[in-house]
Amino acid sequence: MLCDSHIHCAFSSDSTTDPVIIIEKSISLGISKIWFTDHCDMDYPDHDDLFVLDFPSYFQALKKLQSDYHSQIQIFIGVEMGLQPHLANRIQTIVESYPFDFVIGSTHTVSRKDPAFPSFYQNQSIEEGLHSYFQEIFQNLSSTNFYDTCAHLDYAVRYLPNKDQDFHLEKYMPDIELILQYLIQQDKSLEVNTGGFRCGLGRTNPGTKILERYYELGGTNITLGSDAHTPEYLAANFEEVASTLAHIGFDHFCIYENRQKI
Secondary structure, three states, X not given: OOEEEEEOOOOOOOOOOOHHHHHHHHHHHOOOEEEEEEEEEOOOOOOOOOEOOOHHHHHHHHHHHHHHOOOOOEEEEEEEEEOOHHHHHHHHXXXXXXXXXXXXXXXXXXXXXXXXXXXXXXXXXXXXXXXXXXXXXXXXXXXXXXXXXXXXXXXHHHXXXXXXXXXXXXXXXXXXXXXXXXXXXXXXXXXXXXHHHHOOOOOOEOOHHHHHHHHHOOOOOEEEEOOEOOHHHOOOOHHHHHHHHHHHXXXXXXXXXXXXXX
C-alpha cells in the first residue's frame, strides 16, 4: 500500500499547486491514500497572516474532491500545525473545531525566528542555534497534546550553510533523545519526511542515526510523508526509505483516519 501523509497544495501560502493536479498525479503513481496537510502557522514572524489557513474553504474544496474521486483514491484532510509554546490554546480550539483526519505538529520558529533563514544565526553560533531549536521542539510538543506526529525533526539542518557538514549529531543527541522518549511515552508518532532529498540533504528528516536511536528506545510509530508542494515530489524516495526503515527493524508505518492511528 503506497500512502503519502504529508502533502501541500495551493491552500498553503508556499504552494500554488491545484489539489486536482496532486490527486491525478497520485492516481497515476498508484498511490492509494493521500493526506492534504496544508500549513497553519499562526504568528509566523513578521507575517502573522502568511500561513493562516482558510479552514472553511479548505474543507469545502477537499470534501468535494473526496466525493469526486472516491472510486479512484482515498483522500484525507489534515493540517500541518506550526507549534509555538504560546499557541497551545489556539491550536486546541482549531483542532477541536474541524474534523481533521490527521494533525502534523511542526516547529518552524524558535523565539520568533525561522531557522530556514540565515538571520536565525546572526547573534548565535550554529551550535547554539541548533540546541535552542531542539529544545524548542521539546517545549512545543509538551505544551499541547493536539497533534499526531512530530514532523521533520531535524528540519533546521536543511538550511545550514553546509547542511550535514555543519550538523554534528553527537552534540545534540541528548536534546533529541528527550524528544524521542517523550513521543514514545505519549504514544505519538515520529514522521519520516523525504523532503530532505528535495532540499539537497540527500536523506530523510530525521536521518538514519536518529531513526535508529528512536527504534533502540522502543519507538515503533512512524508516519511517512513527502512534504511535496508540487506533484513531482509525491512519494519521492519512498522505496529507498522503506528499505532503510526495514533494515533498522521497523515492520510497519502508521496512518491516521479521523485522528485514529492505524
